[in-house]
Amino acid sequence: xxxxxxxxxxxxxxxxxxxxxxxxxxxxxxxxxxxxxxxxxxxxxxxxxxxxxxxxxxxxxxxxxxxxxxxxxxxxxxxxxxxxxxxx
Numbered sequence: 001x002x003x004x005x006x007x008x009x010x011x012x013x014x015x016x017x018x019x020x021x022x023x024x025x026x027x028x029x030x031x032x033x034x035x036x037x038x039x040x041x042x043x044x045x046x047x048x049x050x051x052x053x054x055x056x057x058x059x060x061x062x063x064x065x066x067x068x069x070x071x072x073x074x075x076x077x078x079x080x081x082x083x084x085x086x087x088x
Contacts, residue, residue, distance in 0.1 A: 018044060018051070019058045026062030037063065 022044055026037035037059050044055045 018048075019054060022055050023058050023062040026059040027066045030063045030066035 022037065022040050025035075025040040029035045029037045041055050041059050045052050
């Protein structure tokens, strides 16, 4: 397990991938894992301060797309349950 974690950290290393890493971390943090994307954004900005706005925009896009992707089924189920309860 430790080798897998180290390989994932090596794969997502910020200096090598940059904005794609920020996008993936932001997307995953909004859907699968309860982690924050702020450390990835901060790390990229610390390495390259000129990437402030691109990093913020890419992280926002990742969070937004993940949020749009996640609630489709849960909102549909909730709306159906509310409608069913209202009709009774």
